[in-house]
Amino acid sequence: TAPFENPRAVVKKLLSEAQSEGQGATVRRSIGRHELRNLDPFLMLDEFSVSKPAGFPDHPHRGFETVTYMLEGAFTHQDFSGHKGTIRTGDVQWMTAGRGIVHSEMPASDGVQKGLQLWINLASKDKMIEPRYQELQSKDISYAEKDGVEVRIIAGEAFGVRSPVYTRTPTMYMDFTMQPGSQLHQPIPAGWNAFVYIIEGEGSFGRKNAAPATAHHCLVLGTDGDGLSVWNKSGAPLRFALAAGQPLNEPVVQQGPFVMNTRAEIQQAMEDYYYGRNGFEKARQWSSAA
Numbered sequence: 001t002a003p004f005e006n007p008r009a010v011v012k013k014l015l016s017e018a019q020s021e022g023q024g025a026t027v028r029r030s031i032g033r034h035e036l037r038n039l040d041p042f043l044m045l046d047e048f049s050v051s052k053p054a055g056f057p058d059h060p061h062r063g064f065e066t067v068t069y070m071l072e073g074a075f076t077h078q079d080f081s082g083h084k085g086t087i088r089t090g091d092v093q094w095m096t097a098g099r100g101i102v103h104s105e106m107p108a109s110d111g112v113q114k115g116l117q118l119w120i121n122l123a124s125k126d127k128m129i130e131p132r133y134q135e136l137q138s139k140d141i142s143y144a145e146k147d148g149v150e151v152r153i154i155a156g157e158a159f160g161v162r163s164p165v166y167t168r169t170p171t172m173y174m175d176f177t178m179q180p181g182s183q184l185h186q187p188i189p190a191g192w193n194a195f196v197y198i199i200e201g202e203g204s205f206g207r208k209n210a211a212p213a214t215a216h217h218c219l220v221l222g223t224d225g226d227g228l229s230v231w232n233k234s235g236a237p238l239r240f241a242l243a244a245g246q247p248l249n250e251p252v253v254q255q256g257p258f259v260m261n262t263r264a265e266i267q268q269a270m271e272d273y274y275y276g277r278n279g280f281e282k283a284r285q286w287s288s289a290a
């Protein structure tokens with residue numbers, strides 16, 4: 001599309017920093033750090049790079065969705081219902097935890113496995129729905145290319161192409177690769193919170209003469225404006241994820257992997273998990289294979 005009258009500005013820039021998570025794993029967290037707590041409906045964005053034997057062994061989730069996007073390598077996930085699968089480079093697992101999931105997420109091959117895990121909050125009315133998966137193989141992910149810009153559309157619409165993923169909390173999530181000299185003007189629905197996470201290369205976001213932002217940076221966009229404008233004035237490809245979502249405007253009470261609206265509901269979630277009730281029944285007998 002043509003340049004915007006009013007492209008959204010970059011209002012915050014944060015370098016993701018390594019921290020330990022799971023068992024022996026290191027993640028570079030941006031959203032979810034205290035400097036970037038609330039980007040409603042987004043709760044967390046981790047850039048993970050994990051090698052065996054490290055990983056994310058058996059753990060619960062309630063009240064939100066996790067979207068795992070493999071950048072390199074393979075991860076095997078298995079849950080307490082016997083649902084098991086391996087996601088490889090370019091694949092996506094969109095998991096709606098709802099009332100409760102207990103699963104493990106472990107490297108499936110040798111070497112370093114890299115990817116992004118995004119946590120999207122669910123509205124109060126959806127927090128206790130039955131868990132559900134939407135799994136996309138790389139070859140099935142909507143793809144479009146135009147004037148030196150490629151896009152892989154995990155959720156939402158770009159270049160006139162829409163992803164089949166159903167987003168309970170209205171969300172767009174896409175992976176752009178921009179060749180040197182290319183520019184992008186991607187519409188973002190009014191009022192949605194939006195951010196960019198740079199995976200590789202450098203680019204000018206929001207304004208053509210903006211200082212280039214580089215890999216491992218999360219850029220929060222202002223809420224007013226027509227959408228995201230980007231220029232790749234470097235000599236190398238620029239790759240980044242763009243995510244935007246409709247704010248839920250509800251209270252958030254989080255205790256690790258439980259995200260509800262009140263402290264009482266968090267207390268309930270912890271008891272349900274401990275006693276194996278209200279969606280955690282299968283947690284009583286289950287542990288991931290060796």
Ligand SMILES: Nc1ccc(F)c(C(=O)c2c[nH]c3ncc(Cl)cc23)c1F
Pocket residue numbers: 021022023027046048055056057059068075105116117256257
């Ligand atoms: N103990 C504990 C507690 C809470 C968690 F969320 C996790 C967890 O699973 C992850 C946190 N970042 C992540 N990035 C990528 C992947 Cl594949 C998994 C995770 C975990 F392990």
Ligand SMILES: [Fe+3]
Pocket residue numbers: 056059061066103105
């Ligand atoms: Fe998990």
